Amino acid sequence: xxxxxxxxxxxxxxxxxxxxxxxxxxxxxxxxxxxxxxxxxxxxxxxxxxxxxxxxxxxxxxxxxxxxxxxxxxxxxxxxxxxxxxxxxxxx
Amino acid sequence: xxxxxxxxxxxxxxxxxxxxxxxxxxxxxxxxxxxxxxxxxxxxxxxxxxxxxxxxxxxxxxxxxxxxxxxxxxxxxxxxxxxxxxxxxxxxxxxxxxxxxxxxxxxxxxxxxxxxxxxxxxxxxxxxxxxxxxxxxxxxxxxxxxxxxxxxxxxxxxxxxxxxxxxxxxxxxxxxxxxxxxxxxxxxxxxxxxxxxxxxxxxxxxxxxxxxxxxxxxxxxxxxxxxxxxxxxxxxxxxxxxxxxxxxxxxxxxxxxxxxxxxxxxxxxxxxxxxxxxxxxxxxxxxxxxxxxxxxxxxxxxxxxxxxxxxxxxxxxxxxxxxxxxxxxxxxxxxxxxxxxxxxxxxxxxxxxxxxxxxxxxxxxxxxxxxxxxxxxxxxxxxxxxxxxxxxxxxxxxxxxxxxxxxxxxxxxxxxxxxxxxxxxx
Numbered sequence: 385x386x387x388x389x390x391x392x393x394x395x396x397x398x399x400x401x402x403x404x405x406x407x408x409x410x411x412x413x414x415x416x417x418x419x420x421x422x423x424x425x426x427x428x429x430x431x432x433x434x435x436x437x438x439x440x441x442x443x444x445x446x447x448x449x450x451x452x453x454x455x456x457x458x459x460x461x462x463x464x465x466x467x468x469x470x471x472x473x474x475x476x
Numbered sequence: 477x478x479x480x481x482x483x484x485x486x487x488x489x490x491x492x493x494x495x496x497x498x499x500x501x502x503x504x505x506x507x508x509x510x511x512x513x514x515x516x517x518x519x520x521x522x523x524x525x526x527x528x529x530x531x532x533x534x535x536x537x538x539x540x541x542x543x544x545x546x547x548x549x550x551x552x553x554x555x556x557x558x559x560x561x562x563x564x565x566x567x568x569x570x571x572x573x574x575x576x577x578x579x580x581x582x583x584x585x586x587x588x589x590x591x592x593x594x595x596x597x598x599x600x601x602x603x604x605x606x607x608x609x610x611x612x613x614x615x616x617x618x619x620x621x622x623x624x625x626x627x628x629x630x631x632x633x634x635x636x637x638x639x640x641x642x643x644x645x646x647x648x649x650x651x652x653x654x655x656x657x658x659x660x661x662x663x664x665x666x667x668x669x670x671x672x673x674x675x676x677x678x679x680x681x682x683x684x685x686x687x688x689x690x691x692x693x694x695x696x697x698x699x700x701x702x703x704x705x706x707x708x709x710x711x712x713x714x715x716x717x718x719x720x721x722x723x724x725x726x727x728x729x730x731x732x733x734x735x736x737x738x739x740x741x742x743x744x745x746x747x748x749x750x751x752x753x754x755x756x757x758x759x760x761x762x763x764x765x766x767x768x769x770x771x772x773x774x775x776x777x778x779x780x781x782x783x784x785x786x787x788x789x790x791x792x793x794x795x796x797x798x799x800x801x802x803x804x805x806x807x808x809x810x811x812x813x814x815x816x817x818x819x820x821x822x823x824x825x826x827x828x829x830x831x832x833x834x835x836x837x838x839x840x841x842x843x844x845x846x847x848x849x850x851x852x853x854x855x856x857x858x859x860x861x862x863x864x865x866x867x868x869x870x871x872x873x874x875x876x877x878x879x880x881x882x883x884x885x886x887x888x889x890x891x892x893x894x895x896x897x898x899x900x901x902x
Contacts, residue, residue, distance in 0.1 A: 436869070441689055443690050
């Protein structure tokens with residue numbers, strides 16, 4: 385089973401690239417009211433006890449590169465949904 | 477030998493063996509050892525309390541509070557990414573930059589706290605560059621022990637020595653230990669490059685991703701940062717001036733911590749207190765009481781007399797014995813209990829007529845701090861990095877670390893021997 389998701393392209397742009405041990409996300413937050421949500425997700429993963437679960441790299445204009453370990457992929461996607469950065473998530 | 481002394485030695489040896497075996501947490505073992513000394517009447521409670529060095533404990537607690545609040549501002553991440561960008565994203569230059577930041581941070585914060593701050597950002601940078609983290613972590617361990625050697629607050633052995641010997645002020649540590657720590661670091665940096673450069677090759681696109689990062693975004697709270705930097709700066713100035721101000725270093729650190737809590741408000745207090753490493757604090761308490769049993773029963777005095785007999789009271793021989801013994805012992809044992817035992821021993825040598833104790837104190841500090849680089853279990857900073865790295869799926873093997881750490885430790889002790897000899901003994 386694979387987790388798939390949908391998002392509003394006027395709110396967020398996501399490009400996902402799987403690697404051997406992790407999945408890399410190129411994320412641009414376009415809607416101003418979602419900037420804080422992304423910051424909260426970043427804070428959550430940076431403050432937990434696992435250092436390499438989901439790593440955030442921040443660039444200008446609310447552009448992020450996120451590297452999520454395979455075993456934390458679902459956690460990260462669900463956090464995006466929780467903060468309404470995604471519209472729909474389902475198992476296929 | 478009196479019955480009490482035999483009991484004290486027995487308890488000490490059993491507790492020491494248990495600490496080394498790591499079967500039970502060292503704090504529990506040390507506290508039980510200390511409590512046994514009191515419960516069996518080897519020292520009474522009042523004497524035991526008198527032996528607990530509250531200056532060491534206060535200094536550690538104060539700095540832990542200041543650093544834990546400052547870490548929340550994102551300052552340390554900012555510095556690391558800023559340095560990585562200044563290094564043009566080149567992994568070898570980043571390895572050098574992070575080693576230098578670790579060494580300087582260790583000197584002015586303490587090496588355990590510094591590595592706790594550096595490890596997460598190291599994982600972040602190395603993942604982005606797609607290079608193995610271990611060369612960075614190993615060099616940071618070594619740099620933290622060298623940097624920590626330079627100041628009174630840099631490494632637990634120095635905190636304990638500075639606290640026990642009032643004449644050895646913050647400035648005295650800098651004047652006497654910072655030059656040799658700097659020399660060792662300058663020699664180690666090219667060796668790090670030589671040892672690890674082939675393991676940390678990356679691709680231009682990964683380098684570029686570091687260069688594109690916006691480090692300013694990492695500062696989470698600018699207002700808090702200003703408060704933290706002001707208090708941290710004043711605290712460090714306070715350390716430089718503590719003798720002129722007639723204040724103990726613990727008073728300076730605790731004043732900094734509580735002024736910062738006053739400025740940040742009550743809401744930070746609970747969280748800051750939870751970040752104090754109470755296990756380390758109680759480990760010290762247990763050790764002080766444990767060693768008090770040896771002091772009060774005359775065991776330390778007997779050992780000091782035998783050491784003087786062994787070296788015929790010759791200060792050169794005694795200094796070199798302490799330096800090398802401390803280095804080898806600290807490589808294989810925890811350097812904190814070792815120094816806790818050596819401090820009263822050197823003080824006793826003073827009581828027995830050895831007039832110039834200064835070279836002995838610096839030899840102990842250099843041996844205990846630099847000796848920690850010998851093996852993975854040599855210092856608290858090593859164990860913390862190894863533990864964090866292993867948890868993230870990158871274990872640092874004992875032999876793997878020793879392959880790099882032990883020869884570098886021997887080199888540093890040779891350099892320290894030459895330094896001590898030239899500076900204090902001719």
